[in-house]
Amino acid sequence: MGKTGYLVLENGKVFQGRRFGAQGEVLAEVVFTTGMTGYLETLTDQSYYGQAVVQTFPLIGNYGVIPADFESDGIGPRGYIVKHWCQAPSNFRSEGSLDTFFSEKGVVALSGIDTRALTKLIREKGVMNGMITDNPQAVDMEALKAYKVEGAVRATSTKEAYTVQPEGDAKKRIALIDYGMKRNILRELVRRGAEVTVLPCTATAQEIAALDVDGIMLTNGPGDPAENVEIIENLKEICGLHIPMFGICLGHQLLALAHGGQRTKLKYGHRGENQPVKNLETGRVYVTSQxxxxxxxxxxLDEKVGRELYRNVNDGTCEGVRYLQHPAFSVQFHPEACGGPLDTEELFDEFFAMLAT
Incomplete structure (x- = not known):
């Protein structure tokens, strides 16, 4: 096992563990996720940009590192915290261990942490900043408290546009605006026969109009949606094209802000594979990954602009919107989830049905 390392939280609480992966210090917003599987999807999800992830499931790494399951080419979280990490993974698809993978990618990790106590603390006090360090006494607590996740979307979005072709002839053409995309969103579109042009987060209405597409996809991504003032202004103009549109996670939030909605920061967020969501049109409840x-x-939102489409059964928060003045809908959860339930995968079919009209 590695040497002793510490997690210092902004409220002064210190957790002792053992280091693995890359060495060094890391400052991040500490969040927890309740997924029992899918740690590779979590690690490569750019929505975790600027954060340190606590896995509530106690054993992580048992099926190794499988690049085919990655959701992006990079690592999302700045730090990673687990109870136990498996040093001898067993899976026929595995191409290595987490320790080696983290060392190569520069991910600072801690094991041996009481993740149950840490998670309960975050649930009671709310998300807070933390630092992984060898010397808790030397931590600058003022700098720790002042840390904010900023510039996240621009840091994780593609810098250049590119196009992905389906097998066979393209049935539809879709513009996908990348705010920190999970790769499986792209896969789901291509699998249904779409030619997808992936655009940077700064894409404008003029650029999209020039592509002559049938639909627009707004992806997930990291950070505070309200920070993205220019992107929101661009979306207002993009909506004016009246091209069918589907937004997921951050894309859902940005679309709502472009329509005059407001956002709020949750006490500890929704991160996991078991969030129950109710469709307010049908009454059906789905299990979702978030x-x-x-x-x-x-x-x-003005009731003439859009109406709430989905609602979280646990806390009553908005989980989706159907817009009334142009063909668009959005969801807060992840219907494309690889390491999660597939209950809402049909939403991609609903989007494609919109493209046919």
Whole structure:
């Protein structure tokens, strides 16, 4: 096992563990996720940009590192905290261990932490900043408290546009605006026969109009949605194109803000594979995969502009919106989830049905 390391929280609480992966210090917003599987999808999800992830499931790493399951080419979290990490993974698809993978990618990690106590603390006090360090006495507590996740979308979005072709002839053409995309969103579109042009987060209405697409996809991504003032202004103009549109997670939040909605920061967010969501049109409840720290205030949208479509059964927060003045809908959860339930995968079919009209 590695040497002793510490997690210091901004409220002064210190957790002792053992280091693995890369060495060094890391300052991040500490969040927890309740997924029992899918740690590779979590690690490569850019929505965790600027954060240190606590896994509530006690054993992590048992099926190794499988690049085919990655959701992006990079690592999302700045730090990683687990109870036990498996040093001898067993899986026929595995291409290595987490320790080696983290060392190569520069991920600072801690094991042996009482993740149950840490999670309960975050649930009671709310998300807070923390530092992984060898010397807790030397931590600058003022700098720790002042840390904010900033510039996240621009840091994780593609810098250049590119196009992905389906097998066979393309049935539809879709513009995908990348705010920190999970790769499986792209896969789901291509699998249904779409030619997808992936655009940077700064894409404008003029650029999209020039592509002559059938639909627009707004992806997930990290950070505070309200920080993205220019992107929101661009979305207002993009909505004016009246091209069918589907937003997921951050895309859902940005679309709501572009329509005059408001966002709020959740006490500890929704991160895991077991969030129950109710469709307010049908009454059906779905189990969903989620990863977000902000939510749209359900009644902040003008009722003539959009209506709440999905609602979280646990806390009543808005989980989706159907827009009334142009063909668009959005969801807070992840219907494309690889390391989670597939209950809502049909939403991609609903989107494609919109493209046919």
């Amino acid at each position: 990863n977000h720290g902000y939510a749209i205030v359900g009644d902040s």
